Amino acid sequence: MNKGLKTVDFELSQQQVSLINNHFKKRALACKLEDEDTSGSVKVVLEWVPGIGRHITAYYDGEVTGAEIA
Numbered sequence: 001m002n003k004g005l006k007t008v009d010f011e012l013s014q015q016q017v018s019l020i021n022n023h024f025k026k027r028a029l030a031c032k033l034e035d036e037d038t039s040g041s042v043k044v045v046l047e048w049v050p051g052i053g054r055h056i057t058a059y060y061d062g063e064v065t066g067a068e069i070a
Helices: 014-033
Strands: 042-049 053-060 067-069
Touching: 014 053, 014 067
Parallel strands: none
Antiparallel strands: 042 053, 053 067
C-alpha cells in the first residue's frame, strides 16, 4: 500500500545536485562548441518505481536521453 509522498522524497544530496549541475554545464559547453542555438532549458525528473525506489534523470535543452543521477 502506498503511504503517499513526503517532503524527504524530493530532497537531493549535495553530490546529486553537483552531478546535475555538471551535466548541465557539460551540455551547455558542448552546444556552444558546436555553435548550436539552444534555449538552455533544463529539466530534472524524479520517478518512483515500486520495489526499486527513486530514479533521477537530468535533461538539458530537450535531450531525449538525459543523464541518470545516482
